[in-house]
Amino acid sequence: MKRSGSADLPLHGGHVPPWLSERMAKLGLAIVETIAMEFSTSAVISKLANPFWFQSFGAVMGMDWHSSGITTSVLGALKRSVNPHAKELGIYICGGKGKHSMKTPEELLAVGNRTGLDGTKLAGLSRLTAKVDNTAIQDGFQLYQHNFIVNSKGDWCVIQQGMNNTSGTARRYHWHSENLQSFINEPHTFIYGENRGRILNLTAAEAASTREKSLLIVNEHPDKIIREIVHLTMPSHHDVRKKDVNMKRLGAMLWLAHEKKPEDFKELLMLKGMGPRTLQSVALVSEIIYGTPTRFDDPARFSFAHGGKDGHPFPVPVKVFDETIATLQTAIHRAKIGNSDKMQAIKKLSELSWQAEKDFTPNDNFDAVIQKERDESYKYGGRTVFGHAKPAKGADGCQLQLF
Structure with a gap:
């Protein structure tokens, strides 16, 4: 498989307000459509199957960068x-949370009727993946969400999530049809949740003999079937801290967006007239679309595109969010009629940022960058679930050397 491992996801309550969920839907569609256009629908499936990318995707859409709520809302x-x-588009998203997860097989049968795919087989895969993660892996997490995403070629991924009320954490499981050899022997691309020590995992390669010798899986001793896995910890703290992001990557992107101008790079002339704050968001969206898997090991960095609904690292800049959506939608429309210049300029943003990282040394003023975003949030229609951002008392509008 591509990769396997685990990471922490703190359970969060609350809700996604309509003003944000509507924008998430628009930006999500634009990003998916762009990836399908620039690469393929198989690339969309592959990215969704990568939990690091998925968490970054949710962060760039204004959700809380580290919480379990990203799964449901995205x-x-x-x-x-x-x-x-x-x-x-040639992409179908089935399933959901709670009672909606139970309708996944029915929805997949309907997809089969519409596309000519074997809906019965897809429905069986849906049931089997849920059964494996709920029964064959006994880790204390009860599944409550199950989504099956499939394209018209039959490539698919499954994203499902379970909760552990005792620990207050969630675990997200990712499956991917690519290179899948078995549904009971190391089937996951990744298991995304809290590492709570030893678990009963009968999908592990080491558990082959156990599966063959016994059907009473709940009675097997975990010591026989544990495997070492890559571990990514999503911290419980809500605020974004310096240790949560790759400072060199973030600094290079902020330098490009705020210290330079589109006129300085001929490749960006199609983005001339775009303000530095919108350029910052578009640059991070560009990386979501064009970035390689190694670029997503610090999902918190992507919250610097559109903040977070609870105000971390700063309120959602609604005006910037709308400009980002409009920029991407315009690029998609132009590309469809044969003018890909604006799309190429968006792509170039991430490329220039990567190039800048090579010789870039960030300054140690991370907290000041966040404070500047908060102080100026009202200018961009900043908003959280608690209300609208207001001007900070005593704000003098001074310029800040970002990095």
Whole structure:
């Protein structure tokens, strides 16, 4: 498989307000459509199957960068926005949270009727992946969300999540059809949740003999079937801290967006007139679209595109969010009629940022960068679930050397 491992996801309550969920749906559709156009629908499936990318994807959409709520909100937004265009895009999102997860096989049968895919087989895969993660892996997490995403070629991924009320954490499981050899022997691309020590995992390669010798899986001793896995910890603290991001990557991107101008780079002339704050967001969206897997090991960095609904690292800049969506939608429209210049300029943003990192040394003023975003949030229609951002008392509008 591509990779396997685990990471912490703190359980969060609350809700996604309509003003954000609507924008998440629009930006999510634009990003998915761009990836499908620039690469393929298989690339969309592959990215969704990567939990690091998925967490970064949620962060760039204004969700809390580290919490379990990203899973539900992102997939819900995508289902609402992508499925009405499913025939055109060739991507279908099935399932959901709670009672909606139980309808996944039925929805996959309908997809089969529409596309000619074997809906019965897809429905069986849905049931089997849920059964494996709920029964064959006994780690204390009870599944409550199950989504099955498939394209018209039959490539698919499964994203499902379980909760452990005792520990107050969630675990997200990712499956990917690519190179899948077995559903009971190391099937996951990744297991995303809290590492709580030894668990009973009958999908591990080491458990082959156990599976063959006994059907009473709940009675098997975990020591026989534990494997070492890569571990990524999503911290419980809500605020974004310096240790949570790759400072060199973030600094190079901020330098490009705020210290330079599109006129300085001929490749960016199609973005001339775009303010530095919007350029910052578009640069991070560009990386979500074009970045390689190694670029997503610090999901918190992507919250610097559109903040977070609870105000961390700063309120969601609604005006910037809308400009980002409009920029991407315009690029998609132009590309569809044969003018890909604006799309190429967006792509070039991430490339220039990567190049800048090579010789870039960031200054030690991370907290000042966040404070500047908060102080100026009201200028960009800053908003959280608690209300609208207001001007900071005594703000003098001074300029800050970002990095």
